Amino acid sequence: MARPQLELPADAPGVPARRAALKLLDAVLRQGKALEAALDRAAANLPANDRGLAHAIAAEVLRFLSDLDALIDSATRNRIPDDAKARFALRIALAQVLRLGTPPHAAISTVLPLVDGGPRKLVHGVFGALMRQGVSLPDTPALPDVAALRWEAQHGSAMVEAAMAAIAQPPATDLTLADPAATDEWVAKLEGVSLFPGHVRLPAGKQITALPGFDAGAWWVQDLAASLPARLLGQGAGDALDLCAAPGGKTLQLASQGWRTIAVDMSESRLARLRDNLGRTRIDAEIVCADLREWKPAAPVDAVLLDAPCSATGIFRRHPDVLHRVRPSVIAETAGLQRELLGRAAEWVRVGGRLVYAVCSLERPEGEEQIADFLSRHRHFAIDPVNQAELPAGVAPNPDGTVRTLPGMLIEQGGLDGFFIARMIRTA
Numbered sequence: 192m193a194r195p196q197l198e199l200p201a202d203a204p205g206v207p208a209r210r211a212a213l214k215l216l217d218a219v220l221r222q223g224k225a226l227e228a229a230l231d232r233a234a235a236n237l238p239a240n241d242r243g244l245a246h247a248i249a250a251e252v253l254r255f256l257s258d259l260d261a262l263i264d265s266a267t268r269n270r271i272p273d274d275a276k277a278r279f280a281l282r283i284a285l286a287q288v289l290r291l292g293t294p295p296h297a298a299i300s301t302v303l304p305l306v307d308g309g310p311r312k313l314v315h316g317v318f319g320a321l322m323r324q325g326v327s328l329p330d331t332p333a334l335p336d337v338a339a340l341r342w343e344a345q346h347g348s349a350m351v352e353a354a355m356a357a358i359a360q361p362p363a364t365d366l367t368l369a370d371p372a373a374t375d376e377w378v379a380k381l382e383g384v385s386l387f388p389g390h391v392r393l394p395a396g397k398q399i400t401a402l403p404g405f406d407a408g409a410w411w412v413q414d415l416a417a418s419l420p421a422r423l424l425g426q427g428a429g430d431a432l433d434l435c436a437a438p439g440g441k442t443l444q445l446a447s448q449g450w451r452t453i454a455v456d457m458s459e460s461r462l463a464r465l466r467d468n469l470g471r472t473r474i475d476a477e478i479v480c481a482d483l484r485e486w487k488p489a490a491p492v493d494a495v496l497l498d499a500p501c502s503a504t505g506i507f508r509r510h511p512d513v514l515h516r517v518r519p520s521v522i523a524e525t526a527g528l529q530r531e532l533l534g535r536a537a538e539w540v541r542v543g544g545r546l547v548y549a550v551c552s553l554e555r556p557e558g559e560e561q562i563a564d565f566l567s568r569h570r571h572f573a574i575d576p577v578n579q580a581e582l583p584a585g586v587a588p589n590p591d592g593t594v595r596t597l598p599g600m601l602i603e604q605g606g607l608d609g610f611f612i613a614r615m616i617r618t619a
């Protein structure tokens with residue numbers, strides 16, 4: 192290995208992206224913030240490619256954190272504290288070499304300015320020792336204990352093994368078609384595969400905006416599991432509320448399934464993406480920016496979809512920060528908000544109408560337990576059981592007619608996000 196250049200200035204090319212990666216990791220691991228939410232601040236004023244690099248480095252560190260730390264610990268006599276800049280710098284340098292293919296010299300010379308005034312020699316020495324040993328990372332990362340133990344208790348050890356395999360690879364890109372009858376046509380045009388009518392799966396890393404059908408709005412990006420809640424409301428001619436709607440994958444589905452849809456969300460910036468999506472696909476829906484704890488519709492409707500805010504642990508493949516920052520206190524907090532929103536949504540369903548509750552969470556307090564609690568307090572609602580014919584092969588409904596998707600499902604075909612979905616009917 193060439194001798195690293197220790198004196199690289201703090202503003203040398205490549206350093207700002209690594210500094211932003213450090214800020215991102217600090218935001219997630221020390222402050223408990225979401226990676227995406229921290230990005231604007233951490234990468235303020237950076238050009239798009241540096242911003243992308245900072246995000247990619249931070250995401251790889253979060254995917255392989257336990258394994259990176261084990262390597263660092265194997266090369267130090269005195270353990271470097273978890274929150275020390277030296278450990279962050281080493282994680283960033285190693286993830287680049289071992290996951291992103293960055294040459295060792297570039298990886299170390301761009302992180303040393305991050306420990307300015309700190310133990311640069313230690314960082315340089317540990318990195319050099321590991322490079323000389325020719326270390327590598329395992330194919331499947333070890334999950335942090337906080338996630339592994341919680342998921343094992345809820346879903347068993349096979350699920351944890353599947354989650355480890357799932358996080359090692361970037362997830363495939365799933366598309367939902369505006370016209371499910373044209374599935375074969377789009378599979379051929381896009382050279383993808385379909386696991387369900389109206390779905391096309393492409394390998395990861397495609398440049399989405401350059402694909403046929405993007406400009407014409409023939410499809411939108413949406414994980415197969417995320418497309419199930421709206422599908423379960425079927426074709427409709429009545430009024431539907433899409434609650435917590437932005438950026439709008441489910442609004443597009445409901446409206447293209449024939450529902451007159453009102454999409455409500457409290458985030459103006461996320462609703463701007465919903466507006467763009469409606470414009471591109473030329474699909475019609477009414478948009479309301481409001482807090483659902485205060486807003487209410489003019490009258491009850493035929494169908495309500497509540498895609499509730501949640502811990503988002505079901506989308507850990509794309510957002511590996513959830514593995515580290517979601518703790519029981521976070522789950523309890525989101526479960527409290529879901530309970531409140533569910534209670535309000537229930538009032539807006541007409542008698543005989545349907546309520547679909549969905550969360551991209553692998554946590555039972557946000558899924559199975561939330562619905563058990565809801566049904567115990569709302570005796571005029573009952574589960575409307577989902578049938579196998581309504582789901583892709585490989586995703587079976589639960590015995591009670593709800594749906595739980597897990598990382599091990601469809602694993603040979605690229606897997607899917609973790610969701611819990613319940614379809615209920617108002618009986619009185």
Ligand SMILES: C[S@@+](CC[C@H](N)C(=O)[O-])C[C@H]1O[C@@H](n2cnc3c(N)ncnc32)[C@H](O)[C@@H]1O
Pocket residue numbers: 434435436437438439440441442455456457458461481482483484498499500501
């Ligand atoms: C899981 S995301 C929704 C994803 C969306 N349904 C889709 O398919 O694209 C949850 C959404 O809930 C919104 N949200 C959270 N709390 C809310 C509240 N009290 N009132 C309205 N929207 C809320 C967030 O802004 C966020 O957009």
